Amino acid sequence: MKNIFILFVVLSFVPLASCSKFLDQKAYGVLTEDDLTTVEQIENSVISAYAGIGNDEINRPLSLWGYGNVRADDAYKGGADENDNDLLHWLEICSPSVGNVGMWYNDVFWYRNYIVISRINSALRALDNVSEGQMPLKTTRIAEMRFLRGHIHFIQKIIFKHIPFITEDMSPDDISNESNVALSSDSVWLKIAEDFEFAYNNLPVVQPEIGRANKYAAAAYLAKTYLYKAYRQDDMHNVTSIDMGELQKVIDLADEVIASPYRLENDFAFNFLPGQYENGPEALFSVQYSMDDGTTYGRLNMGCALTTPTPGGDFNKPSQDLVNAFKTVGGLPDFDNYSTADLSETDKVDPRLFHTVAIPGKPYKYTDVNFEANQTRNHTMYGLYSSLKENVDPASPFYVKTGPWYANSKNWIVLRYADVLLMKAEALIETGRHNEALPLINQIRSRAQFSTQFIAFAAGNLAITTYQDGTNCNWTEDFARKALRWERRLEMAMEGCRFFDLVRWGIADQVMNMYYANEKDAHTYYRNAYFEKNKFEYCAIPVEQINWSKGLYKQNFGY
Amino acid sequence: MPVKKTDGDWSSVTPAMNDRDNPARILYANKDNPYTYWRLFGNAFIDVQPIKNLHIKSDFGLDYGNYYQRVLTHSYTGRLGVDQPVSSKMQQSHWTKWAWTNTATYNLSIKKNRMDFLVGMEMDKQLDVSFAAEKQTYDEEDPDYMFPSVGTGEAFATGSATGYTLLSFFGKINYVYDDRYLASVTFRRDGSSRFGKDNRYANFPAFSAGWRISHENFMDAVSDIVSDLKLRVAWGQTGNQEIDNLANxxxxxxxxxxxxxxxxxxxxxxxxEGKDGGLLxxxxxxxxxxNDDLKWETTTQTNVGLDFGFLNQSLYGTFEYYFKQTDDILIRPPYLGAIGEGGDQWVNGASMQNQGLELSLGYRGKTASGFSFDISGNISGYRNKITKLPESVISAYGGNGTTDIILGRAINTFYGYRADGLFRSQEEVDMYADQPGKSVGRIRYEDNGDGVINEDDRVWLGNPHPDFEFGLNINLEWYGFDLTIFFQGMYGNLVYNNTKATTDFWAVSESKMNHGTRLLDAFDPETNPTSDIPSISFTNENSEGRVSSYYIEPGSYMKLRMVQLGYSLPLSIIKKADIKKVRFYVSGQNLLTIKSKKFTGLDPENPNLSYPLSTSLTFGVNLSF
Incomplete structure (x- = not known):
């Protein structure tokens, strides 16, 4: 008994002796930012920022089909009915309801963009901890990160106008005290331009890994930034002036891209096909998606998972107005009468129609299987067309079921060489050099003309020619502007940029109200739609964010 | 949607329907996914008494849980005929928790003084480990075959571990003098691995004192009437560390x-690298x-109570008042979106106070005819108030973050729009403030007077805390029969009845799904002009899912929780069989709910549950040998 007692007393003191360490519970399977010190780890932080731009979400994708196509005259929302993804419905018809509290769409989009920005800034902080000697690619990586930061802020800017610009030196407390109006709208453009400028000055012309941004991608995005910035807006979103110096920068930067190895694809279709076609000569910068990569479903383009013609999706449906816009007369757009009658079997059209829009009874996405009317969920509301560019052949291995949706692993092209040609053409026209814009636009039309190898079924309907001054048109500044804007619509249709083009040009209200008038008989949900100028050019700053900012954030004009 | 197609296959949605899977198929497929859960717990101790009345005790307790499941995903021809990958996932979790408590107690009695001393320490540690392995594609879709080893497709593995430790030192002295005066002092020092390094430990003192008045000599004269009377006061602090293991x-x-x-x-x-697949x-x-500054949430409570029994304890009860102050409430507040990923942070937030009164009263007795009864009831109420609100969490408890903050109000007070009935005519619509989406039959939201309905019109809408809660227990026995009845309820609380989004609107929740029958009574200017349910609308243009008083309803209820009737066979019969007791009983649970007429859901106690609390009837036999 006595021995047991001694043993017991000794045992009782063991815990007392080890107390000081007992509460040092380890955290299993986690790191801290301080752990990121090796070059490999810093490179991984950069990867995670790239992953951010590919981490798309079905309802509010960075491909901007909602904000860029549906809100414009290119697409109907689609889906089951108006109530399916309803904020997009209110945006589509410019309903005052978009400003109502409880509209979850904008708030989540806003937040998700800052998630990507925080990853980028986190990588920039990690890069700051290493010397050029330890990591020779340090400056290149910083430049890549600033490219991505410019990219996401750009998207945020064209949707919300007044946004906080977040940099790597800002602590969470600094960010909490940064208002969305701390910088003027133009100063935010300048900040975005600075990021792309840094990228442009420091990125190599070729990156060994194709997914990384390079100098030409930065030049193109910088050109795009100056193009948007050049159209000065007042606080009520009126375009008040156009800065010629900045348009000249657009021209100079575009020239650098034009002088690069990048070029137009031989066939328009190659831009919108998976696998071997990805990262082609026209793709200046793409989001790299993949499959069979050890993640649950593959790193797929979830941003387009709602736009497949399936029961879980069928959103982003090309509008009749867009389809009609492809009609040609004498090989040129039917500028004045395109919408007087809907496209018929006998109409002549621009070949790009069949690359952009799936039409019932015609082969779907270059396959021998026809797209069928019964793949549409609600044809009385949203018509029978479906969007092709972002989609793939459902029989191909790139088409993957993810829960109730289907997504694909095809890259999403952020910046296309054709876009750069059109940016330059636009800058030339607005600076009074419209004659120089003519060959650029014709270059795009010629390529379209020869993009027929996958659409043989439509051969009888195709008719497209280039503009020939004095022969089939009178290439004045006004005509050039009209031709450029039309060309942009056709070439970039359903690629998420139409609405922002209209706002940049200051004509969103005219175009949209005309569109509503044309469409409201066939699509009755447009009957009360009205684009209120000085309001609907931008989305409301999410009320939730104004709340969390403790009143620091200011609402956009008009809301 | 039919459950099955004519060919016997599970049916699935058509293009026009919402993107939902066949629920019957999901349930059916789940039958192959049973799990096992084993739990093992127990303790062992050594108690030695080196000298009289001194006990040194070491107690080791262990609690181990083990969970195993194999989850099979079957192929299924659904929309457009595309199958999902067939997979089998084996998963296992272990929870290990041990506590080692070492105490020394010493009792001392000197004349009328009695003292108990306790010192001790306790170590707690929990470690949870889980892992899973999944593989896709099987030659045969047979549960007996589908084990990950024989899968031929993609493989996934997961595994994680998390744990925490607690370390406490404590001491307690009890003192009783002549069973009349009672006092106790406690001191604890608790440490938790969940807090910042400098704030792991916190001290939690407490004391209490009691005075058994009924034992005083001067009460002898009324001892027939007052059988027990005790006044007690207590003050003490306790800590809360119920947050994530890695909270700091x-x-x-x-x-x-x-x-x-x-x-x-x-x-x-x-x-x-743009290679389209492979390892990335x-x-x-x-x-x-x-948050290195994260520290214990502390509650400081003061109680004053009176325990009483009259007429030889046939009338008995207690009366108690308490004042409770909770400081440094642990919270992970929502944060500004611009912070981006990882904005989450545990912090010590607001402080609140609760003041309450509790009264319980019982009456028991036995009549000459052998009928015995014990009827007791209790009623209690409290008032809650946020008393301190640091700037960093100012919008974490509701309000708009600037002019409307929770300070001075009860925690969880509802904040939103006040629904001011429906627009019943076009004239009313036209006359009203600029409310986006307004039209006849829609909810009118109250305006703050600026002529526009927007986020500035949000107000505090009501208190979710009850005015009082109550319970009533009735136990009756008569010869071999026994009857127990238990009522419970609360009064004066408001609840947010979110199910109204589906019972009262077509388009607030997902349309094309099942909705409640209240929709059938929706307002219509001609056929149903008096209804308060908004008219049926295909879209939710008025944004009626917003937090508003339309969803706030009285949550008062009284429930008959249990009635049990039993009969025990007389001893004279059963003792021959060497059985101590044979009792037959029938018992019913949740038999009756009385709720406010204004509550439109099923159960005010669980307002957002789509299923009512089930009523159950139990028949049974108790045997004691």
Whole structure:
């Protein structure tokens, strides 16, 4: 008994002796930012920022089909009915309801963009901890990160106008005290331009890994930034002036891209096909998606998972107005009468129609299987067309079921060489050099003309020619502007940029109200739609964010 | 949607329907996914008494849980005939928790003084480990065959561990003098691994005192009437550490797999080489920021109570008042979106106070005829108020973050729009403030007078705390029969009845899904002009899902929780069989709910549950040998 007692007393003191360490519970399977010190780890932080731009979400994708196509005259929302993804419905018809509290769409989009920005800034902080000697690619990586930061802020800017610009030196407390109006709208453009400028000055012309941004991608995005910035807006979103110096920068930067190895694809279709076609000569910068990569479903383009013609999706449906816009007369757009009658079997059209829009009874996405009317969920509301560019052949291995949706692993092209040609053409026209814009636009039309190898079924309907001054048109500044804007619509249709083009040009209200008038008989949900100028050019700053900012954030004009 | 097609296959949605799977198929498929859960617990102790009345005790307790499941995903021809991958996932979790308590107690009695001393310490540690392995594609879709080893498709593995430790030192002295005066002092020092390094430990003192008045000599004269009377006061502090194990840490993880299943990708891997597949490089995701200052949430409570019994304890009860102050409430507040990933951080937030009164009263007795009864009831109420609100969490408890803050109000007070009935005529619509989406039959939201309905019109809408709660217990016995009846309820609380989104509107929740029958009584200017239910609308233009008083309803209820009737066979019969007791009983649970007429849901106690609390009837036999 006595021995047991001694043993017991000794045992009782063991815990007392080890107390000081007992509460040092380890955290299993986690790191801290301080752990990121090796070059490999810093490179991984950069990867995670790239992953951010590919981490798309079905309802509010960075491909901007909602904000860029549906809100414009290119697409109907689609889906089951108006109530399916309803904020997009209110945006589509410019309903005052978009400003109502409880509209979850904008708030989540806003937040998700800052998630990507925080990853980028986190990588920039990690890069700051290493010397050029330890990591020779340090400056290149910083430049890549600033490219991505410019990219996401750009998207945020064209949707919300007044946004906080977040940099790597800002602590969470600094960010909490940064208002969305701390910088003027133009100063935010300048900040975005600075990021792309840094990228442009420091990125190599070729990156060994194709997914990384390079100098030409930065030049193109910088050109795009100056193009948007050049159209000065007042606080009520009126375009008040156009800065010629900045348009000249657009021209100079575009020239650098034009002088690069990048070029137009031989066939328009190659831009919108998976696998071997990805990262082609026209793709200046793409989001790299993949499959069979050890993640649950593959790193797929979830941003387009709602736009497949399936029961879980069928959103982003090309509008009749867009389809009609492809009609040609004498090989040129039917500028004045395109919408007087809907496209018929006998109409002549621009070949790009069949690359952009799936039409019932015609082969779907270059396959021998026809797209069928019964793949549409609600044809009385949203018509029978479906969007092709972002989609793939459902029989191909790139088409993957993810829960109730289907997504694909095809890259999403952020910046296309054709876009750069059109940016330059636009800058030339607005600076009074419209004659120089003519060959650029014709270059795009010629390529379209020869993009027929996958659409043989439509051969009888195709008719497209280039503009020939004095022969089939009178290439004045006004005509050039009209031709450029039309060309942009056709070439970039359903690629998420139409609405922002209209706002940049200051004509969103005219175009949209005309569109509503044309469409409201066939699509009755447009009957009360009205684009209120000085309001609907931008989305409301999410009320939730104004709340969390403790009143620091200011609402956009008009809301 | 029919459950099955004519060919016997599960049916699935058509293009016009919502993107839901066949629920019967999901339930059926789940039958192959049973789990086992084993739990083992117990303790062992050594108690030695080196000298009289001194006990040194060491107690070791162990609690171990083990969970295993194999989850099979079957092929299924659904929309457009595309199958989902067949997979088998084996998963296992272990929970290990031990506590080692070492105490020394000493009792001392000197004349009328009695003292108990206790010192001790306790160590607690919990470690949870889980892992899973999944493989897709099987030659045969047979549960007996589908084990990951024989799968031929993609493989996934997960595994994680998390734990925490607690370390406490404590001492207690009880003192009783002549059973009349009672006092006790306690001191605890608790440490938790969940807090910042400098704030792991906190001290929690407490004391209490009691005076058994009924034992005083001067009460002898009334001892027939007053059988027990005790006054007690207590003051003490307690701590709360019920937060995530890693609450104070930075959480930066590699999230290779991501999660695209919910329609959103969150992963950290990227195909930077553009090779379209294969193993990818992967980075990190910040999920939480550290907070080295995170400390214990502390509640300081003061009680004054009176226990009483009259007429030889046949009338008995207690009366108690308490004042409770909770400081440094642990919270992970929502944060500004611009902070981005990893804005989450545990902090010590607001302080609140609760003041309450509790009264319980019982009456028991036995009549000459052998009928015995014990009837007791209790009633209690409290008032809650936020008393301190640091700037950093100012919008974390509701309100608009600037002019409307929770300070001075009860925690969880509802904040939103006040629904001011319906627009019943076009004239009313035209006359009213600028409310986006307004029209006849829609909800009118109260305006603050500026002529526009927007977020500035939100107000505090009501208190979710009850005015009082009550219970009533009735026990009756008569010869072999016994009857127990138990009522319970609360009064004066408001609840947010979110099910109204589906019972009262077509388009607030997802349309094309099942809705409640209240919709059938929706307002119509001609056929149903008096209804308060908004007219049926195909779209939700008026944004009627917003937080508003339309969803706030009285949550008062009284429930007959239980009635049990039993009969025990007389001893004279059963003792021959060497049985001590044979009792037959029938018992009913949740037999009756009385609720406010204004509550439109099923159960005010669980207002957002789509299923009512089930009523159950139990028949049974108790045997004691």
């Amino acid at each position: 840490r930075t959480i930066l993880v590699s999230n290779y797999v991501g999660d695209a299943g919910a329609g959103v990708n969150t992963g950290t891997a990227y195909d930077i 490089p992967s980075g990190y995701q910040l999920q939480q920021r550290a």
